Amino acid sequence: MKKNNILEVKNGVFEITLTINGEKLVLSTKNGESLLDALRRWGLKGVKKGCDTGDCGSCTVIVNGTPVLGCLVPAVAAHDGDIITIEGLGTVQKPHPIQKAFVEAGAVQCGFCIPGMILSSKHLLDRMPNPSEAEIRKALDGNLCRCTGYVKQIEAVKMAAKRLR
Amino acid sequence: MNTKTLKVVNQPVAKMDALGLACGEPAFTDDVDLKGLLCGKILWSPHAHAEIKKIDVSEALKVPGVKAVLTYKDLPRVPHTTAGQGYPEPSPYDTYTLDNKVRFVGDRVAAVAAETPEAAHEALAKIKVEYKQLPAVFDTFEAMKDGAPAIHDEPDSKNIPDAKHNIAAKFDFEVRNGDWFKEADFVLEHSWKIPYLQHCAIEPHVTIASFDHFGRLVLRTSTQVPFHVRRIVAQALKIPVKKIRVIKPRIGGGFGSKQEVLLEDITAALALKTGRPVKIEYTRRETFVSSRTRHPSTVRMKAGVKKDGTITDAEMEITLNTGAYGSHALTVMMCSGSHTLPFYKVKNNIRFIGRSVYTNMPVAGAYRGYGATQGFFAWESLMDMMAEKIGMDPVEFRRMNYIRLGEGSPVFKAMGEGREGVEQVITSTGLLEAIDKGLAEIKWTQKTVKYRNQSGPIRRGLGMACMMQGSGIPEVDMAAATLKMNEDGSFNLLIGAADLGTGSDTILAQIAAEVLGIKTDDIIVYSSDTDVTPFDVGAYASSTTFISGGAVKKAAEKVREMIIEVAAKILDEKKENLRLEGGKAVSKNGASCSLSEVANTSLYYYDQHQITASASHFAHTSPPPFQANFVEVEVDTETGKVKILDYVSCVDCGTAINPQLAEGQNDGAVLNGISHTLSEEMEFSSNGTPLNASFRRYKIFSAADTPPVRTFIIPSWEPNGPFGAKSVSEIGINGPLPAVANAIYNACGVRLCDAPFTPEKVLAAIKKKD
Numbered sequence: 001m002k003k004n005n006i007l008e009v010k011n012g013v014f015e016i017t018l019t020i021n022g023e024k025l026v027l028s029t030k031n032g033e034s035l036l037d038a039l040r041r042w043g044l045k046g047v048k049k050g051c052d053t054g055d056c057g058s059c060t061v062i063v064n065g066t067p068v069l070g071c072l073v074p075a076v077a078a079h080d081g082d083i084i085t086i087e088g089l090g091t092v093q094k095p096h097p098i099q100k101a102f103v104e105a106g107a108v109q110c111g112f113c114i115p116g117m118i119l120s121s122k123h124l125l126d127r128m129p130n131p132s133e134a135e136i137r138k139a140l141d142g143n144l145c146r147c148t149g150y151v152k153q154i155e156a157v158k159m160a161a162k163r164l165r
Numbered sequence: 166m167n168t169k170t171l172k173v174v175n176q177p178v179a180k181m182d183a184l185g186l187a188c189g190e191p192a193f194t195d196d197v198d199l200k201g202l203l204c205g206k207i208l209w210s211p212h213a214h215a216e217i218k219k220i221d222v223s224e225a226l227k228v229p230g231v232k233a234v235l236t237y238k239d240l241p242r243v244p245h246t247t248a249g250q251g252y253p254e255p256s257p258y259d260t261y262t263l264d265n266k267v268r269f270v271g272d273r274v275a276a277v278a279a280e281t282p283e284a285a286h287e288a289l290a291k292i293k294v295e296y297k298q299l300p301a302v303f304d305t306f307e308a309m310k311d312g313a314p315a316i317h318d319e320p321d322s323k324n325i326p327d328a329k330h331n332i333a334a335k336f337d338f339e340v341r342n343g344d345w346f347k348e349a350d351f352v353l354e355h356s357w358k359i360p361y362l363q364h365c366a367i368e369p370h371v372t373i374a375s376f377d378h379f380g381r382l383v384l385r386t387s388t389q390v391p392f393h394v395r396r397i398v399a400q401a402l403k404i405p406v407k408k409i410r411v412i413k414p415r416i417g418g419g420f421g422s423k424q425e426v427l428l429e430d431i432t433a434a435l436a437l438k439t440g441r442p443v444k445i446e447y448t449r450r451e452t453f454v455s456s457r458t459r460h461p462s463t464v465r466m467k468a469g470v471k472k473d474g475t476i477t478d479a480e481m482e483i484t485l486n487t488g489a490y491g492s493h494a495l496t497v498m499m500c501s502g503s504h505t506l507p508f509y510k511v512k513n514n515i516r517f518i519g520r521s522v523y524t525n526m527p528v529a530g531a532y533r534g535y536g537a538t539q540g541f542f543a544w545e546s547l548m549d550m551m552a553e554k555i556g557m558d559p560v561e562f563r564r565m566n567y568i569r570l571g572e573g574s575p576v577f578k579a580m581g582e583g584r585e586g587v588e589q590v591i592t593s594t595g596l597l598e599a600i601d602k603g604l605a606e607i608k609w610t611q612k613t614v615k616y617r618n619q620s621g622p623i624r625r626g627l628g629m630a631c632m633m634q635g636s637g638i639p640e641v642d643m644a645a646a647t648l649k650m651n652e653d654g655s656f657n658l659l660i661g662a663a664d665l666g667t668g669s670d671t672i673l674a675q676i677a678a679e680v681l682g683i684k685t686d687d688i689i690v691y692s693s694d695t696d697v698t699p700f701d702v703g704a705y706a707s708s709t710t711f712i713s714g715g716a717v718k719k720a721a722e723k724v725r726e727m728i729i730e731v732a733a734k735i736l737d738e739k740k741e742n743l744r745l746e747g748g749k750a751v752s753k754n755g756a757s758c759s760l761s762e763v764a765n766t767s768l769y770y771y772d773q774h775q776i777t778a779s780a781s782h783f784a785h786t787s788p789p790p791f792q793a794n795f796v797e798v799e800v801d802t803e804t805g806k807v808k809i810l811d812y813v814s815c816v817d818c819g820t821a822i823n824p825q826l827a828e829g830q831n832d833g834a835v836l837n838g839i840s841h842t843l844s845e846e847m848e849f850s851s852n853g854t855p856l857n858a859s860f861r862r863y864k865i866f867s868a869a870d871t872p873p874v875r876t877f878i879i880p881s882w883e884p885n886g887p888f889g890a891k892s893v894s895e896i897g898i899n900g901p902l903p904a905v906a907n908a909i910y911n912a913c914g915v916r917l918c919d920a921p922f923t924p925e926k927v928l929a930a931i932k933k934k935d
Binding site for chain 2: 043044045046047048049050051052053055056058085086087089090091092095099100102103104106107108109110111112113114115118136137138140141142143144145146147148149150151152153154
């Protein structure tokens, strides 16, 4: 049976079509499963669960060009969506300039908040190639970090902005 | 000695795991998929203090998908401590994996393992518990009174000094040199308070228990103390150490909360019961309620001072709330005095009175700063009060009294961690330089003049605070390291040291690389796994750089000797003429051979052997890092809002093995302290139920909240540390409470002694003054 163009394969299990990191996929999700839990179940472990209540930003992913908290969105809502996770931004072999800047600035301590923070930074720099420090702080405001004091993360975003311009 | 000849140490080498983590590589405890993994959940006590009269799990077991339900009836009753400390632990043995009594809202009642989280939750709801509620006590001073409810009245707990009065730990000490306060021109006394504070590591606590193909228990867990976890789980569940393997993957921050056996025992018990792998992961709410916190405290300090600036007497009385269990109860309390009282010269008398008290509240434990946070809030506030009383500049007053190079203190010997300490003198200090740097950076002199005559509701002020910490626990902490050489001249460095996000893997590789004359990326670091890596007490007490670093340096020196022995044969040269440099063994006459040639010779060609060595390190002293903190604040005297305009933190950590990572450690510690100072406080209902157990309600600073924080590394050379290094990780958290309190006083004449300094409290203090 189809609801809003989503196939319900059996009671409470849906088949959804979406693009993740450039790859078009058909995946199943249970009723009520968050996008965060689904992405992790699908193997994208770079999406982190820090609170599951929409407060820490560790599960930030980009859906249709906008940063979204994966824990607050049902996976079914991502049907037909275009999702970028940290894995889609760059790899150890071929890192994105923001990822490199975070490493070089010393912005990664425990690293748990970093995927979300890098995706928030990417969204900022996509819109604003030359952000002020206040704009950087505002863009990272939804991504909590307890290790760094944000000092080197802000430096990293400045460094990446310069290189991407 | 100095750092000028160093090639790898003291360089900002990129943190070796940073790129993988920035790319979202699956590196953390929960980033693995195990076949047949069960979901474990814990039933928490809704009561502050109650006896479990009856517990019926029959309906819970009927829930489809439920594989096990455990209550106290199913497990051995073994008193132990959850504190991940060296054996025998100085914390009381007052905890049972599951018990027939609950002691706070959020205490363990039962545990469930099920195929899905939904089934586990349903099973929890179907466990029928009949409680007999007991009178509860939430205040430390009430809890110590005669007739207060005894929280640990069970006969089998051990090392509780006075269970009847809920005293989990006590320590008194006095240096007596004449009558108290006889020489003092002024005697000042005041009390300072710190509330319940949470660590807020962004990765929640998580443990996965599974079995290897020998049937041994494998615990993959977010811990700072893998070897202590192995020992304590073995103890609590009565299984041999050899049947347990503990793996510490990447850890998403700990700050002390993961120096604790919080989940490993119960997850292991569920796995053993079901024969299946089981995961328990705390929710964010659970990390607030049922992990650990900083010990809320009241510190009363009384000191005597002469008009010439001599401190004649100092008395510190600290009362810590340890909550329902005494994890780190004795040691945090002792460190509140042992890290603070030696810092200034006290001419005649010193007294310390410490009590850690049980209440029916969440359990306190290790938290970055470890008592020094509480102690320095009082001591450094009182220093400003004394300076004002005698009309001396607070900076001068400190300069006159702080502990100098070559000086000791009777406190070092009298107060260790849970036992007598070790006599020591200061063997390195950059405090004077740190003070000078901070004064210049904050523009102390100019601004002091500028802010002297302010009018209007917005007032600015300056404050400072100095401090010290330690570098490991002397004659207690031990670390070991193993290095082995590969064909290409690279090395595996196996260490028990637990990198929890601090960068210790990287700095330990830098130490090895420096000794071996190679680059850091020729060292492959693995930490830590009780099956593979040698012993290390773990990441706590600011010990890793100093203690584990010492072990790595020794192991590398042994390996260097072995390499030179082989190279001497290859080059037909005397050993004493060879050194390692640039990935080669180089002789005085210029001949050289690559490390790869040395490795291949030793592995394949003649007199074959593996070039490898292990070494251990422990220390007889704990050289303190020093720090000077300066802050400029703006107080809105109409609203009570305090804004930090600039925070300058100058830290002497000896040689910074990696200056970039050392700065990062300090930045983070300072911001955590600022967040404590202005925002954080766990709130409770009348029965001890946490009311703000979420990031939404318990506000830690975000990027937009964060004021400018500037860290400056002040180099010194610690002769007992690896390449002159001391610790850096904890000290920075202790500065903001006293520095900001002093700055608020400077701005508007009110002294804040009850953290956090919320607008309500600041405004109330201003109104009281007016």
